[in-house]
Amino acid sequence: MSLPPTSLPLSRLAELIGAELEGDGALVVEGLSTLSEAGPREVTFLANERYRPQLATTRAAAVVVRRDEPRGACGAALLRVADPNRAFTQVIKAFAPTFDRPAPGVHASATVHPTAEVHATASVGPQCVVEAQARIGAGAVLRAQVFVGAHAVVGNDCFVQPLVTIYERVVLGARVVVHAGTVLGAEGFGWEPTRAGWDKIPQCGTVIVEEDVEIGANCAVDRARFGATRICKGAKLDNLVHVAHNVVVGPNALLVAQVGIAGSSKIGERAILAGQVGVGGHATIGAGARVGGQAGVFGDVPAGEDWAGWPARPKAQTMRSAALVARLPELSARLKALEQEVAHLRHLTKDAP
Numbered sequence: 001m002s003l004p005p006t007s008l009p010l011s012r013l014a015e016l017i018g019a020e021l022e023g024d025g026a027l028v029v030e031g032l033s034t035l036s037e038a039g040p041r042e043v044t045f046l047a048n049e050r051y052r053p054q055l056a057t058t059r060a061a062a063v064v065v066r067r068d069e070p071r072g073a074c075g076a077a078l079l080r081v082a083d084p085n086r087a088f089t090q091v092i093k094a095f096a097p098t099f100d101r102p103a104p105g106v107h108a109s110a111t112v113h114p115t116a117e118v119h120a121t122a123s124v125g126p127q128c129v130v131e132a133q134a135r136i137g138a139g140a141v142l143r144a145q146v147f148v149g150a151h152a153v154v155g156n157d158c159f160v161q162p163l164v165t166i167y168e169r170v171v172l173g174a175r176v177v178v179h180a181g182t183v184l185g186a187e188g189f190g191w192e193p194t195r196a197g198w199d200k201i202p203q204c205g206t207v208i209v210e211e212d213v214e215i216g217a218n219c220a221v222d223r224a225r226f227g228a229t230r231i232c233k234g235a236k237l238d239n240l241v242h243v244a245h246n247v248v249v250g251p252n253a254l255l256v257a258q259v260g261i262a263g264s265s266k267i268g269e270r271a272i273l274a275g276q277v278g279v280g281g282h283a284t285i286g287a288g289a290r291v292g293g294q295a296g297v298f299g300d301v302p303a304g305e306d307w308a309g310w311p312a313r314p315k316a317q318t319m320r321s322a323a324l325v326a327r328l329p330e331l332s333a334r335l336k337a338l339e340q341e342v343a344h345l346r347h348l349t350k351d352a353p
Contacts, residue, residue, distance in 0.1 A: 011255070029061050137154060144162045
């Protein structure tokens, strides 16, 4: 592990993030924290309006803020930027440790089949298993206890964390990152009902993960019934995401935690599925579409639209429905009063001479 500088003067930090500094450039900061928890040797940021009241009370040495942020009662130095959230990411990088890649070679406790190909610059960690005719590319890293099945391919500069299972014939492109506990290529969930019970449908396909994909911890990407389940270039999967057989996740799509996608669905380029979204089988989520958390998608979502709710509908429609639901007690009381009034009027009419 390589440690970053333990301290930086604000003048240097301002230079790193392209900020206009309002305060003492010689002041040294040693770390970072939140507005409410930062101490006098730490830097923090304000990007969300809900935390604005904390700006007046923060003990931080410096705060990354928008260029037009009023100073107000804030006593800290200000680092003024166009986008505080993006700039603070650069601050994090300045202080975050980086982990050195393991040295090339195969650990003595690893098991590598004689027909497997492991590039001389690759690293195969303790208790890994690499089966027959699998290929491990240049600069690839398999941390401890990774399983790579027969004929599988781990591309150049991939980084595979401990306890990942890569089934036979699965292909990882270059620079793929897979976090601990993920399973790539388990059988798709296919069964046909019969009088005797369930008849298993063979899952004969594979999984292809294209370059620059990152897959979080404890995800499951199932092999296709035939052909390939495909995670396209640049897609990002959070922890606990399930991608079923024959699904295609488009380039640079973003799947947040606990998303589940049923078989043969297609997720468009740069689409975003928020936490716990469920997508039914054979659905299409259009390019650039955004689906809100816990939505249930049972059909197609047009490109570029925002959908939410269960069942998922255009977000504006869902919000109107939610507003009406919130008023149901009031509306119910009004309806009951009207019914009573109508009953009274009928009674008066009936008794009229």
